[in-house]
Amino acid sequence: MKRVMLTVAYDGTNYHGWQLQDGQVTIESELNSALSRITGEDIKVSGASRTDAGVHAKGNLCVFDSEARMPGEKFSYALNTCLNEDIRVVDSVEVADDFHPRFTKTEKTYCYRIYNSKFANPLYRLYSHHSYIPLNIDLMNKGAEFLIGEHDFKSFSSVHASVKTTVRQITGAEIKRSGELIEINIKGYGFLYNMVRIISGSLMEVGSGKYPPERIGEILAARDRAAAGPTAPAKGLTLENIRIL
Amino acid sequence: MKRVMLTVAYDGTNYHGWQLQDGQVTIESELNSALSRITGEDIKVSGASRTDAGVHAKGNLCVFDSEARMPGEKFSYALNTCLNEDIRVVDSVEVADDFHPRFTKTEKTYCYRIYNSKFANPLYRLYSHHSYIPLNIDLMNKGAEFLIGEHDFKSFSSVHASVKTTVRQITGAEIKRSGELIEINIKGYGFLYNMVRIISGSLMEVGSGKYPPERIGEILAARDRAAAGPTAPAKGLTLENIRIL
Numbered sequence: 001m002k003r004v005m006l007t008v009a010y011d012g013t014n015y016h017g018w019q020l021q022d023g024q025v026t027i028e029s030e031l032n033s034a035l036s037r038i039t040g041e042d043i044k045v046s047g048a049s050r051t052d053a054g055v056h057a058k059g060n061l062c063v064f065d066s067e068a069r070m071p072g073e074k075f076s077y078a079l080n081t082c083l084n085e086d087i088r089v090v091d092s093v094e095v096a097d098d099f100h101p102r103f104t105k106t107e108k109t110y111c112y113r114i115y116n117s118k119f120a121n122p123l124y125r126l127y128s129h130h131s132y133i134p135l136n137i138d139l140m141n142k143g144a145e146f147l148i149g150e151h152d153f154k155s156f157s158s159v160h161a162s163v164k165t166t167v168r169q170i171t172g173a174e175i176k177r178s179g180e181l182i183e184i185n186i187k188g189y190g191f192l193y194n195m196v197r198i199i200s201g202s203l204m205e206v207g208s209g210k211y212p213p214e215r216i217g218e219i220l221a222a223r224d225r226a227a228a229g230p231t232a233p234a235k236g237l238t239l240e241n242i243r244i245l
Numbered sequence: 246m247k248r249v250m251l252t253v254a255y256d257g258t259n260y261h262g263w264q265l266q267d268g269q270v271t272i273e274s275e276l277n278s279a280l281s282r283i284t285g286e287d288i289k290v291s292g293a294s295r296t297d298a299g300v301h302a303k304g305n306l307c308v309f310d311s312e313a314r315m316p317g318e319k320f321s322y323a324l325n326t327c328l329n330e331d332i333r334v335v336d337s338v339e340v341a342d343d344f345h346p347r348f349t350k351t352e353k354t355y356c357y358r359i360y361n362s363k364f365a366n367p368l369y370r371l372y373s374h375h376s377y378i379p380l381n382i383d384l385m386n387k388g389a390e391f392l393i394g395e396h397d398f399k400s401f402s403s404v405h406a407s408v409k410t411t412v413r414q415i416t417g418a419e420i421k422r423s424g425e426l427i428e429i430n431i432k433g434y435g436f437l438y439n440m441v442r443i444i445s446g447s448l449m450e451v452g453s454g455k456y457p458p459e460r461i462g463e464i465l466a467a468r469d470r471a472a473a474g475p476t477a478p479a480k481g482l483t484l485e486n487i488r489i490l
Contacts, residue, residue, distance in 0.1 A: 011367040056368055076364065086367045119321065122256040122331045123301055123483070127368055238368070 001065055003099060004072045006031070006045070006079070007091035008060045013126050013235070014086060017053040018060065020044075027051075027087060031062065034082040038075075039068040048101035048242050049108065052194075054234030056127060059090070059241035061101040101242060107171060108191060109240040112184040112200035112232060116177075124181065129236035135182060135207030137175045142213035143206040144173035146220060147186075147199065154223040156199050157192035158231070166192060166223075175203065182207075185240075194231050202229035246310055248344060249317045251276070251290070251324070252336035253305045258371050258480070259331060262298040263305065265289075272296075272332060276307065279327040283320075284313040293346035293487050294353065297439075299479030301372060304335070304486035306346040346487060352416060353436060354485040357429040357445035357477060361422075369426065374481035380427060380452030382420045387458035388451035389418035391465060392431075392444065399468040401444050402437035403476070411437060411468075420448065427452075430485075439476050447474035 008027065016024035020032075028045060035043040048061040070078065072094030079089040113128035115121050120130040147170045154166040170188040177183075184200050202219060205211040211229070219227045253272065261269035265277075273290060280288040293306040315323065317339030324334040358373035360366050365375040392415045399411040415433040422428075429445050447464060450456040456474070464472045 009364075009367050011370070058366065058368065080364060085365070085370050088364045088367050090362075090364050090366075117335075119325060119333045119335050120330070121303065121335075122254050122333050123303065123372055125256070125330055 001067055001097070002072065003063055003065050003095050003097050004075055005061060005063045005093055005095045005099070005101065006075065006089050008062060009058045009088045009090050010056060010060070011086040011126065012051060012054050012056045015053065017051055017055065018047055019050045027060075028062075030083060030087055031079070031089075034079050035064060035066075035075075037082055038078050039066050039070075041066060041068065046100065046102070048106065049239055051237075051239055052234050055237045055239065056235075057239040060239055061242050063095065063100055065097075101244060105189065105245040107187055107189055107243045107245060109172075109185065109187040109243070110191070110196045111238050111240050112186070112196060112236050113238070114182040114184070114200075114204065114236060115180055116182050117180040121180065126235060127238065128181065129233045131204060131208075133208045135204060136209070137177045137182060137207065139209070139213050140175040140184070140203045140207040143203055143211070143216040144175060144184075146214075146217040147173045151220050152223055153192055153195055153220070155219045155225055155228045156195045156202070157225065158194040158198070159225050163192065168192060168195070173199075175207075197232045197234070197237055198225075198228050198230075200232040200236065204232065205229040246312055246342070247317065248308055248310050248340050248342050249320055250306060250308045250338055250340045250344070250346065251320065251334050253307060254303045254333045254335050255301060255305070256331040256371065257296060257299050257301045260298065262296055262300065263292055264295045272305075273307075275328060275332055276324070276334075279324050280309060280311070280320075282327055283323050284311050284315075286311055286313065291345065291347070293351065294484055296482075296484055297479050300482045300484065301480075302484040305484055306487050308340065308345055310342075346489060350434065350490045352432055352434055352488045352490060354417075354430065354432040354488070355436070355441045356483050356485050357431070357441060357481050358483070359427040359429070359445075359449065359481060360425055361427050362425040366425065371480060372483065373426065374478045376449060378453045380449060381454070382422045382427060382452065384454070384458050385420040385427075385429070385448045385452040388448055388456070388461040389420060389429075391459075391462040392418045396465050397468055398437055398440055398465070400464045400470055400473045401440045401447070402470065403439040403443070404470050408437065413437060413440070418444075442477045442479070442482055443470075443473050443475075445477040445481065449477065450474040
């Protein structure tokens with residue numbers, strides 16, 4: 001028996017998110033059926049991050065166990081011949097039998113993309129949120145500074161989330177603009193449900209001038225979802241990578 | 246009667262190119278039917294550049310004549326409510342009655358995108374060509390220098406093209422890399438049929454080491470399509486903009 005870890009990139013547009021759901025096509029269901037076809041075993045992958053419907057990834061991680069003789073690094077090639085083009089296994093590697101990326105310290109990097117122009121751009125429509133309201137990224141960066149470090153992010157989490165603690169540590173939060181495309185890059189050791197999308201929705205309110213940058217600090221202090229801005233749409237979000245520490 | 250010029254961006258994936266073709270859905274057919282719906286007139290746009298099936302644009306241009314009272318700048322808003330999301334009219338403006346962007350001196354900028362990695366990236370799959378062969382952009386830039394200036398580009402044009410002269414002037418040719426994404430940026434006053442895709446296919450042969458950079462100069466001198474590299478796939482090409490001089 002061996003344990004293999006996959007690095008998976010996907011366009012979330014046509015999937016009901018990562019997680020298995022009855023009767024829905026998800027990234028997990030696609031990987032399970034491709035692996036079962038290749039190995040003849042009944043394989044279920046276990047993922048590091050359950051991305052929502054419509055969210056994209058350049059490097060999500062998952063592991064599975066197999067009796068197959070195929071070396072770990074060959075799984076990526078074999079899987080990519082079975083999977084749709086909107087899912088690619090960009091790396092596969094054998095790991096220790098008890099290794100799991102969800103129960104290991106990792107740093108996750110997310111990018112929330114905004115196309116900031118009068119009209120949407122067809123070439124970015126699947127991978128960014130369109131905002132026709134001009135956004136000032138200097139103000140957004142000032143607001144983002146309040147997020148760095150260890151804080152209670154309860155205000156930036158969806159109300160139905162049930163977790164032991166809402167304290168998380170953000171290691172980077174930076175906003176860049178290249179022409180009409182704005183990228184909100186956020187990294188940290190762990191994230192609450194919808195956290196990056198609520199942070200992005202709140203930073204957009206800062207960028208438009210609706211909130212002063214200091215409001216981000218006040219939202220944190222409020223520990224109340226109602227204090228924060230709206231949850232930004234799923235299609236703007238990409239899980240860029242998960243770094244194992 | 247007024248003449249209106251549209252700046253049109255589109256994802257070419259789902260269209261049979263720009264030009265009207267019986268029974269095919271094209272960018273031109275979509276614009277014509279949207280304009281006819283809005284104005285009640287039988288309107289046919291006339292474009293600056295007939296992009297091929299699968300080629301994308303951020304700023305193609307076209308003009309049309311209308312008796313409608315709507316001011317020129319309002320057409321973009323009206324059209325975007327009728328068009329599919331993969332076509333956006335990003336600008337509309339009234340021009341002189343005899344103005345036509347195809348019969349005016351313009352500088353066109355194209356970008357050919359290559360995703361250069363072992364496996365394709367789902368998020369770039371529609372807008373780039375995947376090459377798993379490592380490409381050296383320093384060599385590609387050396388090869389591209391031979392293209393700058395006025396030359397007979399007969400070798401870089403599809404054999405069935407019938408034009409008076411195959412002499413064209415290239416004003417810029419530069420290759421950049423950002424991570425796995427390579428961009429071949431080419432601008433000039435006019436292009437032959439498939440010219441940018443044959444140049445890109447030839448520069449990829451330089452990048453892989455199959456051709457030395459000097460071969461680009463030899464291909465030009467040969468004035469023979471057979472001397473050049475393959476025509477790179479359509480989906481990697483984007484008409485970035487057309488600048489009216």
